[in-house]
Amino acid sequence: MFADLHLHTRFSDGTYSPEELAGHAQRHGLSVLALTDHDSVEGCGAMTTACARLGLEFIAGVELTAEHDGAELHLLGYFLDTQHPRLLRELSRFQGVRQDRIREMVARLNHLRVPLEAEAVFALANCRSPGRPHVARALVQAGLCRTLDEAFDRFLKKHRPAWVPKFKMSATQAIALIHEAGGLAVMAHPGLNHNDRLIPHMAEAGLDGLECYHSRHSLAASEHYLGLARKHVLLVTGGSDCHGMNRGRPLIGSVHLPYKYVVILKERVAQRKSRSAACTPNASRPDTPTHPLLPSATKPPPPSCAVA
Numbered sequence: 001m002f003a004d005l006h007l008h009t010r011f012s013d014g015t016y017s018p019e020e021l022a023g024h025a026q027r028h029g030l031s032v033l034a035l036t037d038h039d040s041v042e043g044c045g046a047m048t049t050a051c052a053r054l055g056l057e058f059i060a061g062v063e064l065t066a067e068h069d070g071a072e073l074h075l076l077g078y079f080l081d082t083q084h085p086r087l088l089r090e091l092s093r094f095q096g097v098r099q100d101r102i103r104e105m106v107a108r109l110n111h112l113r114v115p116l117e118a119e120a121v122f123a124l125a126n127c128r129s130p131g132r133p134h135v136a137r138a139l140v141q142a143g144l145c146r147t148l149d150e151a152f153d154r155f156l157k158k159h160r161p162a163w164v165p166k167f168k169m170s171a172t173q174a175i176a177l178i179h180e181a182g183g184l185a186v187m188a189h190p191g192l193n194h195n196d197r198l199i200p201h202m203a204e205a206g207l208d209g210l211e212c213y214h215s216r217h218s219l220a221a222s223e224h225y226l227g228l229a230r231k232h233v234l235l236v237t238g239g240s241d242c243h244g245m246n247r248g249r250p251l252i253g254s255v256h257l258p259y260k261y262v263v264i265l266k267e268r269v270a271q272r273k274s275r276s277a278a279c280t281p282n283a284s285r286p287d288t289p290t291h292p293l294l295p296s297a298t299k300p301p302p303p304s305c306a307v308a
């Protein structure tokens with residue numbers, strides 16, 4: 001059995017619907033999928049249904065953009081409670097920031113006499129989490145650029161004239177938010193960010209895992225990150241980061257993560273849940289004496305809330 005734990009749909013900047021994505025996954029021999037749309041868990045409901053229909057296992061996830069020490073990194077959250085009130089509040093805030101960024105990019109394009117309208121981008125994106133790929137697609141659709149690559153190269157790449165810096169939350173806050181929503185926090189595609197120096201800091205901040213396998217990691221890069229995961233006692237994950245037909249061929253099927261890694265993730269999340277239940281003030285702790293007259297010296301120590 002194999003998994004792909006990094007996938008995007010139309011609920012952010014992917015081009016597949018959840019149903020299409022599940023269908024492609026099944027054709028590629030995948031049994032477990034995690035949806036990790038940018039700043040959104042909205043697709044998780046439809047993805048749960050689509051996976052159940054095809055007999056696939058589904059893990060609800062998200063991808064957050066964060067920073068530490070001025071460096072950008074992406075954090076994946078897995079096994080999230082997709083109804084968690086604070087998670088939903090924060091995601092809605094990030095989505096608002098994304099929409100403002102689109103307006104700002106369009107204003108810069110207009111300033112360059114490229115007559116694109118923000119509404120055209122929003123209509124094309126048709127989701128709450130629009131991003132640069134939607135601006136690129138709108139430019140092509142309006143005949144203002146010939147290809148998506150041209151749109152990025154001329155206008156949208158970092159430091160090109162219509163590029164606008166992205167809002168990023170601090171990585172430690174992102175990890176804490178994922179944990180609060182019951183999830184595991186994993187650093188995405190470390191090989192693309194070239195910030196290995198962040199890994200020990202993130203491990204200290206509670207990071208659970210490292211995406212060692214990614215469609216854009218070479219074999220040597222995967223080996224390198226497997227070594228760093230061992231060194232910093234981080235779990236191993238992997239995924240294609242498929243965005244559908246966004247740029248070139250779809251990437252689904254390019255990463256087949258063996259199921260043993262999913263088993264370890266599930267064990268970790270179960271451990272975390274039982275520990276947090278033990279740390280909840282009114283949780284029943286049958287092994288804890290509660291007699292008010294019991295001398296305090298004989299009380300067992302409180303359960304540890306620290307997560308390895």
Ligand SMILES: [Zn+2]
Pocket residue numbers: 063074188189
């Ligand atoms: Zn990413």
Ligand SMILES: [Zn+2]
Pocket residue numbers: 006008036063241
């Ligand atoms: Zn991604």
